[in-house]
Amino acid sequence: NLFDEPSTRTMGSFHQSASLLGCSVFNVHGAARFSSFAKNESIADTIRVAEAQGFDALAFRYGNEQGIHEAVSAAERMVLINAGSGANEHPTQAGLDALTIMQEFGTLDGLTLGFVGDCRNSRTIRSLIRLAVQYNIKRVYFAAPEMFSPSDDVLELLITNPIPYVLSPDVCTIAPHVDVLYVTRIQWERMRGWQKLLWRMRRAKFHKAFVVDERVTDMLREKAIVMHPLPRVSGKWRELPEETDTNHRSRIWKQVENGNLFRMALLAALLAPREYPVFQSDIKAASIYV
DSSP states (O other), X not given: OEESSOOSHHHHHHHXXXXXXXXXXXXXXXXXXXXXXXXXXXXXXXXXXXXXXXOOEEEEEESSHHHHHHHHHHOSSSEEEEEEETTTBOHHHHHHHHHHHHHHHSSSTTOEEEEESOTTTOHHHHHHHHHHXXXXXXXXXXXXXXXXXXXXXXXXXXXXXXXXXXXXSOHHHHGGGOSEEEEOOOOGGGOOHHHHHHHHHHHHHHHXXXXXXXXXXXXXXXXXXXXXXXXXXXXXXXXXXGGGGGSTTBOHHHHHHHHHHHHHHHHHHHHOSSOOXXXXXXXXXXXXXX
């Protein structure tokens, strides 16, 4: 595991998953400070070193997509897994999210998905949509402040497939229409100076329009579920209050559990010398996103 950005769940999940499969695990967290990146070593050289030392797989998190591409280009033998690339992608999160949804509904076909919060900077939203468009999903709703509305590439993906989408200024307007309400935090760390200032000025108004509390969960369809990739914000500006954890719709801790299951299956499928029937699932993510 080589992580250049902060992580609790993803690094812990890859570590636990690999350990349970009998692998030896080596973690480098905060790579910009605690690896030779701090000495201006290139990504390509780092990958070559890992291969020369005999590592079979590397879960790599980097602050932008270019870094992931450089790592992929340098790897010759080692399996490289994208563990998060800035605001761009988080493929294994999409896999575990899809698994969680399928446990409830059996498939993504025919479902209406609703995304709430930072729909522009959330790599988990972008990756889940890239996976979801491979199915016959019915519609996608976005509830986000204008400055956090989905980027053009996400909307173009929906238009191309084609899948109808709706942009809304309030989570209450989309809650009654969705099967899955996927909540995300506002990603403060990805804002520029003027964006942070604007957010501070408007966050009280935004928070009231996008917090998913019992008022919102009561509006959901009978079998609808609430998801969150975590971490979530604590304190005054929390987007998903802890009180919702006991709501029968909440699946956030199931997502965490499924992170281990999905990543174990992914690692075993990539590293095992033979195929196992258990990996012949309906999730279409693994071959596309690795």
